[in-house]
Amino acid sequence: MRVKKRLALAILSTCFVHGVANTAPVEVNLKKDTVEEQRIGKANSAIPHALSTHQARIAELKEQLDKARNYTALMQLVIRHAPALWEESVHSFNTQGDYDDRPLYWSRLKMKSILRKAPAFAELLPDQQEALLWAFELYSRGQRDVKFDKNADIKVLLTGFDPFHLDKSIRQSNPSGVAAHEFDDLFLSIDGKKIEIETLIFPVRFEDFDKGMVEELLTPYYRNTKVDMVFTVSMGREDFDLERFPGLRRSSFAPDNLNVHTGAKPENPLVPKLNGKPLNGPEFMQFSLPAKAMLEVQTPFKVNDNHKVTTLNKTFYPKRLSELNGEISVRGSGGGYLSNEISYRSLLLREQYNPLMVVGHIHTPKFVGFEPEKSEKIVKQIKNMVIKAAGSLN
Numbered sequence: 001m002r003v004k005k006r007l008a009l010a011i012l013s014t015c016f017v018h019g020v021a022n023t024a025p026v027e028v029n030l031k032k033d034t035v036e037e038q039r040i041g042k043a044n045s046a047i048p049h050a051l052s053t054h055q056a057r058i059a060e061l062k063e064q065l066d067k068a069r070n071y072t073a074l075m076q077l078v079i080r081h082a083p084a085l086w087e088e089s090v091h092s093f094n095t096q097g098d099y100d101d102r103p104l105y106w107s108r109l110k111m112k113s114i115l116r117k118a119p120a121f122a123e124l125l126p127d128q129q130e131a132l133l134w135a136f137e138l139y140s141r142g143q144r145d146v147k148f149d150k151n152a153d154i155k156v157l158l159t160g161f162d163p164f165h166l167d168k169s170i171r172q173s174n175p176s177g178v179a180a181h182e183f184d185d186l187f188l189s190i191d192g193k194k195i196e197i198e199t200l201i202f203p204v205r206f207e208d209f210d211k212g213m214v215e216e217l218l219t220p221y222y223r224n225t226k227v228d229m230v231f232t233v234s235m236g237r238e239d240f241d242l243e244r245f246p247g248l249r250r251s252s253f254a255p256d257n258l259n260v261h262t263g264a265k266p267e268n269p270l271v272p273k274l275n276g277k278p279l280n281g282p283e284f285m286q287f288s289l290p291a292k293a294m295l296e297v298q299t300p301f302k303v304n305d306n307h308k309v310t311t312l313n314k315t316f317y318p319k320r321l322s323e324l325n326g327e328i329s330v331r332g333s334g335g336g337y338l339s340n341e342i343s344y345r346s347l348l349l350r351e352q353y354n355p356l357m358v359v360g361h362i363h364t365p366k367f368v369g370f371e372p373e374k375s376e377k378i379v380k381q382i383k384n385m386v387i388k389a390a391g392s393l394n
Contacts, residue, residue, distance in 0.1 A: 030129040031122055035258045037113045039166055043106055046170045047370075051110065053092055053103035057085060058110050065118035071128050074120055078132055082139030085111065090145075093181040099372040099379070101177030104201070105162050108140045137208070142184065142200040143217055148226055150187050152196035154390045157221055158183055158231045159342065164204040164257055171369040175378040176233040177201050179364075182379045188387065195390050204257045204338060206250075210273035214345040222353035229358040229389060231289075232346050233382065234339035236363025240381065241306040242291050243361040245284050245318065246343035247332030248272075251310075254337055266310070269330045272341060283329040284309065285347040286321040287360030290392040294385045300377050301365050303385070306333045334361050358389065 044051045061081045068074050089104035112133060115121060121129060148155045160180035163172040180199040188195040200217055202208075221227040249269035255261050264270040271278045291305045307317040311327035318324055334340030343361035350359045362385070364378050 030126060030133065031116050033113050033116065036166075037109045037116075039170065040106065040109055040113065043166075043170050047102065047106075050100065050102040051106045054085060054088055054107040057081065057088060058107060058114065061111055062114045065114060065120070068118060068120045070120060071124055071132075074115070074118065074124075074132055075135065078115070078136045078139065081111065082136045083144045085140045086142050086145055090181055090184045099178050099182075099375040100173065100370065101160075101181055101201075102163060102173055102370070104140075104181070105177070108136075111140075112136055134211075137203070137213070138217065141202065141217070142180070142198075145184070146198040146200065146221070147185075148196055148198060150194070150196045152187065152194040154193060154195045154229065154393060155227045156195060156197045156229045156231065156386060156390065157200070157218070157227045158197055158233060158386070159200045159202055159218075159346075161202050161234050161338070161342075162204050162257065166257065167259070169369050173367075173370045173372075173375065174235050175364045175367070175375045176235055178375045179233055179379045179382050183383065183386075190387050191391060193390060195387070197386070202338075202342060206256050206260055206262055206272070206338070207258070209338060209341060209345070210275075212275045214342055215274065215349065218346060218349055219353070222349045222357065225354055225357075227357065228393065229386075230346055230350075230360075231382075231386065231389075232339075232342045232361045234334075234342070234361070234363060235366050236335075236339065238365055239302040239304055240365065240385075241304045241333070241363040242287070242289055242294060243332065243334035243340070243343055243363060244287055244291070244305060244307050245309050245321065245324065245333045246287070246340050246347060246361065247309060247329030247334075247336070248279065248281055248283050248344060249329045249336070250341065251330045251336030256338070264336065266330050266336075267312075269312075269328070269336065279345070279348075281344070281348045281351075283311075283327060284321060284324040284332065285344060285351070287343070287347065288350065288358050289360035290358065290389050293388040293392040296388055297381060297384045299381070301381060303381075306363075308333055310336075334363065339363060358393070 160176035163174045180201045183197045184199040186197040250262050250264040251266050251269040310331035332340040334343045346359050350357050367374050
């Protein structure tokens with residue numbers, strides 16, 4: 001097992017130079033709970049079920065962490081418990097049938113908070129602490145569970161996101177995270193084609209994107225041509241939107257789950273980072289989704305092929321990517337936040353490694369709080385769109 005060491009003294013700053021988000025070295029105490037972890041108490045009062053689902057796993061981790069004496073022992077516990085949390089969450093989701101993605105999110109935060117407070121953790125070097133936390137993130141988001149071992153004709157990788165806007169609604173669920181639970185390790189046989197789906201869930205944090213989490217989790221499946229289609233999914237607007245032209249830059253005022261504001265705004269859109277350097281790519285890219293086939297699935301929610309973009313010059317609906325030549329991106333079709341960014345980064349990987357792959361972003365209908373009935377309808381419609389897309393492949 002190979003775990004990349006990460007610089008532990010670099011966090012996202014609100015200072016910017018030449019239109020690029022500046023991750024300036026600022027000392028950070030990795031033993032201290034993050035803003036996300038500080039919400040655990042409020043969540044425990046509001047949605048106790050979501051925080052108690054994996055309590056046995058959490059208690060076992062704490063007991064074993066208290067006995068661990070060094071980095072190697074801590075990493076072994078991360079390797080054991082983080083993937084097990086993902087597997088338990090998917091199993092519990094399928095067993096309960098409650099369309100609730102929140103237990104995974106809150107349990108991950110509880111387990112990371114316990115890890116930070118382990119006696120042995122306090123004795124480690126910062127880069128060792130960061131390596132443990134990074135590994136826990138990756139493994140608890142499904143990294144070790146993506147196998148594609150069913151001899152399928154079409155292999156599909158689908159990604160979702162954590163809940164977000166939690167200061168507005170601590171009860172918030174995310175239908176894209178629900179979809180990731182619903183479709184993980186799913187095998188379908190449609191019209192003689194065997195389809196296998198594996199899933200991952202991403203954080204709603206600028207820092208993790210700047211550190212290369214998207215590239216680290218997705219690159220193996222582009223580079224080794226193990227996957228035929230990649231769908232990135234997030235919660236969006238009133239309808240389903242297929243986001244045709246993602247843009248390079250961030251421009252949203254909205255904070256992430258750590259309450260970090262990038263400083264981006266429509267008049268000053270900012271290029272995100274990749275491992276300390278500005279993300280290098282064109283201002284706009286175009287998805288390769290089989291939109292015509294996917295647009296056949298128009299119930300219960302409308303599905304749009306969304307061409308809308310905003311540049312420094314105008315907001316318009318280009319029909320072709322060439323119409324965006326020379327423009328500076330402000331908002332891609334997917335907006336100016338992390339939904340647009342995961343779409344852009346996934347397409348950039350396509351261009352680098354596998355230009356024939358089907359890749360694109362699906363924005364789902366939105367809701368506030370927890371709406372399992374609406375989530376169920378959303379994920380069933382996503383499933384039908386994926387089936388239509390797979391059926392369009394030769």
